[in-house]
Every structure is written in structure tokens, then in C-alpha cells.
Amino acid sequence: MANIISDETIEYVGILAKLELSPEEKEQAKKDMGSMLDYIDKLNELDTSNVEPMSHVFPVQNVFREDVVVNGDDRENILKNAPEQKDGSFQVPKTVE
Amino acid sequence: MSKQYETVIGLEVHVELATKTKIFCSCSTEFGGAPNTHTCPVCTGMPGSLPVLNKQVVEYAIAVGLATNCTITQNCKFDRKNYFYPDNPQNYQISQLYLPICRNGSVEIETEAGKKSIGIHEIHMEEDAGKLIHDDWDDCSLVDFNRSGVPLIEIVSEPDMRSAEEVIAYLDKLRLIIQYLGASDCKLNEGSMRADVNLSVREVGATEFGTRTEMKNLNSFKAIARAIEAERERQIDLIESGEQVIQETRRWDDTKEYSYAMRSKEDAQDYRYFPDPDLVPVVISDAWLEDIRSRQPELRDEKMERYAKEYGIPEYDISIITNSKHLADIFEETVAICNNPKKVSNWLMVETMRLLKEHDMDPEDIRFSPANLAKLIHLTETKAINSSVAKEVFEQIFAENIDPEQYVEEKGLKTVNDEGALRSTIEKIVEANPQSVEDYRNGKKKAIGFLVGQTMKEMKGKADPGMINQILTEILEQ
Numbered sequence: 069m070a071n072i073i074s075d076e077t078i079e080y081v082g083i084l085a086k087l088e089l090s091p092e093e094k095e096q097a098k099k100d101m102g103s104m105l106d107y108i109d110k111l112n113e114l115d116t117s118n119v120e121p122m123s124h125v126f127p128v129q130n131v132f133r134e135d136v137v138v139n140g141d142d143r144e145n146i147l148k149n150a151p152e153q154k155d156g157s158f159q160v161p162k163t164v165e
Numbered sequence: 166m167s168k169q170y171e172t173v174i175g176l177e178v179h180v181e182l183a184t185k186t187k188i189f190c191s192c193s194t195e196f197g198g199a200p201n202t203h204t205c206p207v208c209t210g211m212p213g214s215l216p217v218l219n220k221q222v223v224e225y226a227i228a229v230g231l232a233t234n235c236t237i238t239q240n241c242k243f244d245r246k247n248y249f250y251p252d253n254p255q256n257y258q259i260s261q262l263y264l265p266i267c268r269n270g271s272v273e274i275e276t277e278a279g280k281k282s283i284g285i286h287e288i289h290m291e292e293d294a295g296k297l298i299h300d301d302w303d304d305c306s307l308v309d310f311n312r313s314g315v316p317l318i319e320i321v322s323e324p325d326m327r328s329a330e331e332v333i334a335y336l337d338k339l340r341l342i343i344q345y346l347g348a349s350d351c352k353l354n355e356g357s358m359r360a361d362v363n364l365s366v367r368e369v370g371a372t373e374f375g376t377r378t379e380m381k382n383l384n385s386f387k388a389i390a391r392a393i394e395a396e397r398e399r400q401i402d403l404i405e406s407g408e409q410v411i412q413e414t415r416r417w418d419d420t421k422e423y424s425y426a427m428r429s430k431e432d433a434q435d436y437r438y439f440p441d442p443d444l445v446p447v448v449i450s451d452a453w454l455e456d457i458r459s460r461q462p463e464l465r466d467e468k469m470e471r472y473a474k475e476y477g478i479p480e481y482d483i484s485i486i487t488n489s490k491h492l493a494d495i496f497e498e499t500v501a502i503c504n505n506p507k508k509v510s511n512w513l514m515v516e517t518m519r520l521l522k523e524h525d526m527d528p529e530d531i532r533f534s535p536a537n538l539a540k541l542i543h544l545t546e547t548k549a550i551n552s553s554v555a556k557e558v559f560e561q562i563f564a565e566n567i568d569p570e571q572y573v574e575e576k577g578l579k580t581v582n583d584e585g586a587l588r589s590t591i592e593k594i595v596e597a598n599p600q601s602v603e604d605y606r607n608g609k610k611k612a613i614g615f616l617v618g619q620t621m622k623e624m625k626g627k628a629d630p631g632m633i634n635q636i637l638t639e640i641l642e643q
């Protein structure tokens with residue numbers, strides 16, 4: 069493997085992704101990420117200087133909605149997805165900026 | 166001699182677009198609904214839901230871009246900005262990083278110092294977040310996703326501003342352009358227009374920029390001016406005492422006139438943007454662009470020119486009336502009915518402005534109909550009511566949009582045009598005030614004022630002062 073992922077990198081990526089990894093999982097993740105980067109390096113060997121960057125895998129563009137209200141009040145159903153609720157709202161641990 | 170510093174300011178302005186539905190779902194954007202009553206699986210970030218772009222959002226963004234001299238990115242797309250925060254249910258905000266819809270624009274501002282062009286780096290489309298309410302009782306936070314997915318455009322300026330005055334002139338210019346386009350109501354105090362200020366200082370003559378901070382939570386022009394002054398001072402103090410300005414986001418507390426560093430939305434400002442695979446590219450054809458261009462309404466500068474030509478009202482009046490799209494609309498609609506631009510302008514400039522100030526309201530809050538103002542003008546022009554009654558009636562129009570014809574009829578406010586009745590009242594007044602009559606006849610012509618006033622009082626205000634004057638003079642000169 070050409071790409072070696074450091075402990076600091078996997079730590080940082082874990083923080084960004086809000087993941088807590090066990091030491092074994094960290095080792096596995098380092099290996100997986102290293103081989104992914106190797107694969108990208110392989111792709112980078114291709115000369116793409118004359119290729120338009122692709123922004124989507126489907127040859128489809130301009131999928132729009134008209135600006136018309138269709139959805140009504142569906143709070144009861146939506147809140148069924150809340151782990152906890154209060155006063156018609158999703159209840160979460162106290163979050164202050 | 167202490168060093169001279171220059172303030173360098175760039176703005177990020179978020180504007181809530183006036184669409185009926187959200188940017189990626191068909192939920193209503195209406196303000197003030199009970200929590201989570203305008204939500205669906207898309208705007209609450211449920212797995213498996215699929216966003217579909219609101220075409221009107223693209224059209225508004227293009228309209229604003231054209232009006233601010235931007236180049237429109239005819240091949241644009243959306244990206245995901247990743248961060249965790251409870252007001253952001255998907256754990257990413259759909260925004261535009263790589264190909265924002267508008268780029269390289271500018272607007273011209275005018276301050277005491279003259280005209281200046283402010284560059285616009287880009288304008289991109291994105292979605293708003295939900296609202297967090299802190300519940301002290303249960304020591305938790307409650308999330309309302311009604312605002313989640315409301316369409317925003319973010320207008321990013323170049324660091325071209327040098328003072329609070331320029332910042333305010335720039336914001337006002339944007340507000341007018343966007344209001345005239347009907348793309349947003351742009352109310353700073355209600356959050357439909359939000360300005361984040363990026364500010365750094367450097368020694369006069371320096372070519373490198375200093376380290377900048379970003380200031381949030383500025384919801385009035387006054388707060389912006391105070392925050393700019395305070396942040397400039399804070400940075401200069403740091404530099405003078407040999408410390409470093411730290412690049413950070415700060416939150417302004419306008420009541421304390423003080424800012425503090427915000428804990429960032431996550432441990433690192435690393436948003437790991439990538440193209441949103443749920444949304445296909447937006448390709449804006451020349452024909453579509455031309456269509457939007459051809460539908461652009463008259464903007465303020467053009468309107469001011471036309472008013473001067475068409476209506477012949479003073480330049481100052483024109484600038485006040487056109488400073489609000491809503492006020493300009495009322496003006497034009499009223500003139501279309503009564504064909505008396507001078508009188509309409511007068512009612513708007515004097516009484517309307519007085520009442521707005523008295524009630525601490527904006528021109529945008531005016532609710533009376535042009536038809537009722539036109540009727541009032543007709544009543545005064547035909548002398549059916551006198552000017553003091555007219556003012557009283559106008560207050561009712563302003564407050565409750567009453568029909569002045571009906572109101573005047575019901576309250577019996579019509580001027581008594583019965584000359585006989587008026588003459589006999591005046592004769593009574595003349596008889597009862599011999600001193601004033603004598604004064605008048607001895608050359609103190611001003612004494613007539615008192616007699617007019619007494620007559621008006623007797624008539625309970627419902628007389629034409631011109632007519633009183635005429636009859637009184639006639640009697641006194643006998």
C-alpha cells in the first residue's frame with residue numbers, strides 16, 4: 069500500500085464523522101482508507117486534461133418542481149421519527165452556541 | 166504619533182427568497198406556523214427522501230444576479246456542506262461551492278464621499294436551517310424544522326468596503342434591488358436579510374490584508390455600525406499591544422455592545438464539500454436567460470428617472486417614495502386612479518411619513534389601499550371636506566383602511582356648503598365679538614383669524630375655511 073494513514077488522520081476523520089472507533093476498528097479503517105487512496109492514485113494516472121468534469125452519473129439535467137404548496141401539516145407523522153418529542157418539536161440534548 | 170489604520174470589510178449576505186414553497190420540497194415557507202407543521206421527510210432529512218429543486222428559486226437567483234451585473238453560471242450544480250448541528254437534520258446543508266449560480270458582479274453605492282463600485286464575488290443558492298429553542302425547564306433544546314429548507318441566496322462581496330457607512334449603503338442597495346425584483350422582502354429585523362461582516366484592519370498603505378474575523382447576529386443597521394466600530398477597535402488594540410488577531414467567528418451582543426468568540430459548529434471548520442448526488446445539474450440556456458432578462462421589472466434608478474419626467478414632483482420626494490418598492494407601488498396605483506401626482510406625493514411625504522414615524526413602522530408595513538387614498542384626495546379636491554377633517558380621515562385610512570366616503574357620510578364630516586347657514590353663523594360670531602371686529606376695522610387685519618377660528622368651532626370643523634374667510638371679509642368690509 070502506497071498511502072499510509074496516520075493515527076492523527078484517522079482520529080481527525082473520526083471526530084468529523086462523529087464516530088468512536090475501537091483500536092481494532094481504527095486499524096481496519098486506516099487500511100481501508102489507504103487502499104481507497106491507492107485506487108484514486110491509480111485513476112489519477114489517466115490523462116483527463118481534455119475531459120469535461122462530470123458532475124452527475126446520469127445524463128439528466130434540469131429536474132424542477134413548480135412553486136406550488138402541496139404538503140400540508142403532517143407533524144404527527146413526522147414526529148414519529150423523533151427519538152423524543154416535546155411541544156410539537158424534536159427534543160434534543162441542550163445545544164447552545 | 167500613533168499609526169493610522171484602515172478597516173477592510175467584506176460581507177456575506179443571506180436573503181430568504183419570497184417563494185411559496187421550500188427549495189427542495191413542496192412545504193410552505195409561510196412564517197409563524199406552529200412548530201413542525203410545515204415539514205415533510207425531505208426537510209427533516211429522513212433517509213431515502215429525495216430533494217427536487219424549486220424552479221422559482223433558480224429564477225430569483227438569476228434575476229438578482231442580472232440586476233447586480235453578475236455573470237450567470239449556465240452550468241451549475243449543488244454541493245453538500247457537511248457539519249453536525251441539531252438544526253441541520255441531514256447533517257449537511259445543500260449549498261453551492263464549486264459552481265455558484267452567479268459570479269463577478271458589482272453594485273454602485275453612493276456615500277457622502279461620492280460613488281463607488283462594490284464587487285460581488287459570487288451568489289449561491291442554498292437551504293436555511295431549522296430553529297432551536299432552548300427549554301430551561303427540562304434543560305434540553307427543541308427543534309422546529311419549519312424554516313429548514315427555506316430557500317436562501319448568499320451574496321458574497323469582495324473585501325471592497327472601508328467603513329460602516331459604505332457597508333450600510335451597500336446593504337441598502339442590495340435591499341432595494343431585491344425588493345424591486347420581488348425576490349424577498351429583505352427585512353433585517355425579521356431575519357429575511359442577514360449580514361455577516363468579515364473585517365480586518367491594516368496599516369494605511371499596506372498591501373497585504375490583516376487577519377479577519379467574521380461577525381454574526383447583526384440585525385439592524387445600527388447594530389452593524391456599532392459592531393464594525395467595536396471590532397475595528399478590538400483588532401487595533403490587539404495589534405498595538407503586540408498580540409495576534411485570531412481568525413474566528415464572533416457573535417455580536419447589541420445590548421452589551423460587545424462581541425465574543427463563538428464555539429464553532431464542530432471541532433474543526435472542515436466542511437468536506439462534495440457534489441450532491443441527489444440533485445442533477447442545472448443548465449441555464451441562453452433562451453431561458455433571455456426570458457428572465459426580458460421580464461426584469463423597472464429597478465429603482467430607472468423608476469427615479471421616469472418619475473422626474475412623468476410626474477414632475479421634487480427630486481427629494483422621488484428619492485423617499487422610491488426608497489420603498491411598496492411605497493412606490495402605492496404612489497403609482499393611487500396616481501393611476503386620481504391622476505394627481507402632486508397631491509398623492511404630498512399625502513405620502515407628509516402625513517404617511519408622520520404616522521409611520523409615530524408608530525415606529527416601515528413603509529413596507531403600510532396596509533391602506535390606493536383606492537381609499539384616491540377617494541380621500543377626491544373629497545378634498547371637490548371641497549367636500551376641509552383639510553383638517555381630511556387629516557383626521559386619513560388617520561383612519563392609515564390605521565384601518567376605512568372607505569373615506571362612507572366614513573365621512575357616517576360621521577357627518579362633510580363640509581357645510583350651505584352658504585345661508587354659514588352666513589348666519591358668521592353673523593352671530595361677528596355680533597358676539599365686537600372687539601375683534603373693531604380691531605380689524607382699525608387696521609389689525611390679523612384679527613380675522615380669531616373670527617375664522619370661532620366660526621370653525623361653531624361649525625364643529627365642518628366648514629370650508631376659504632368660504633368662511635370670504636364671507637367674513639365681506640361682512641367686515643361693509
Ligand SMILES: [Zn+2]
Pocket residue numbers: 139187190191192203204205206207208209314
Ligand atoms: Zn418539506
Ligand SMILES: [Zn+2]
Pocket residue numbers: 179291319
Ligand atoms: Zn450560507
